[in-house]
Amino acid sequence: MVELLIGKKVTGKTKALIESVNNASSVAKGNVVFISDNTSRSMYDIKSKVRMADTSEFDIEAYNEFFGFICGIVSRDFDVTNIFIDGIFRIVGTTELDGFESFLERLESMSAKFNIQFVISVSIDADTAPEYIKKLSV
Secondary structure, three states, X not given: OEEEEEEOOOOOHHHHHHHHHHHHHHHOXXXXXXXXXXXXXXXXXXXXXXXXXXXXXXXXXXXXXHHHHHHHHHXXXXXXXXXXXXXXXXXXXXXXXXXXXHHHHHHHHHHHHHOOEEEEEEEOOOOOOOHHHHHHEO
């Protein structure tokens, strides 16, 4: 399953995401992963048993590249049950939606194949978001 936390910037998406990360880490039967472009920003708010991945060292510039990054995490650890992604547009370096729908479809496929729940924060106005984004929003 892929869920999106959508809203304009500075509307509390990261705080809600961190709360979900910590809740999942308490009940998940597998490993919980938190991905951000700056994990030090949230390091003290997230429980220590959560695996953190910082994308800032990898020069990710497109959704396909980020999908490959996620594949690397999953291939290394088949016990991952939850992946939380903070600020997808900051990670890929663009707010352009070109390629985003395909990225989400690939995540849905990965989710079904490996039984992983994805939650992604997306800085976008809920009123003007495309239908495929609204459909996945929580």
